[in-house]
Amino acid sequence: MPAYGFAHLRDRRHHPDILEYLERIQATLDPFGGRFVIHGPPARVVEGSWPGSMVLIEFPDLAVAQAWYDSPAYQEILRLRTDHIEGDLLLIEGVGPAYDPRARAAALRARAACAP
Template sequence: MSAYGFAHLRARRPHPEILEYLERIQATLDPFGGRFVIHGPPAEVVEGEWPGSMVLLEFRDMDQARGWYHSPAYQEIAHLRTDHIDGDLLLIEGVGPGYDPRERAAKLRAAT
């Protein structure tokens, strides 16, 4: 099942290290089959508020996502981003083919 790295980036402070991070991140993703799905364009907010921007990375599975994040190559450059951009980064599994939200609703209903 696919897994994703989702970042909500806020309060960016321009700095040359951000450019270095951008120049180096793809090389950290490649060994883990990671790819950018969304990379920071402003979103069209249709409900609520969304301060900042988003990044969505896709991996074959959660093991690959974890491997990328904890890899020495990524950890070496992570501070280039975190020192200058406030944000959150999550690793999360996607849903498989045939996902039906009604099944989730039934499980939640049964648990209450």
């Protein structure tokens, strides 16, 4: 199952360290099969509000995503970003091509029916 590194970046401050981070991050992703899917373009907000920007990186699975984050190569550059950009980062498992939200609804209904 694919997994994703999802970052919500707020209060971005352009700093030379950020440029260095951008120049070095792909080399940390390559050994783990990581690839950028979204990388910070302005979003069209159609509901609610969204301060900041988004980054989405795809990995083969959640264990690989965690191994990338924990890798010495990524840990070496992490502070280049975190010292200058406030944000949140999640590692989350995706859904496969056969995912059907109706099946999830049925499972939630069944669980609710069994609850006291």
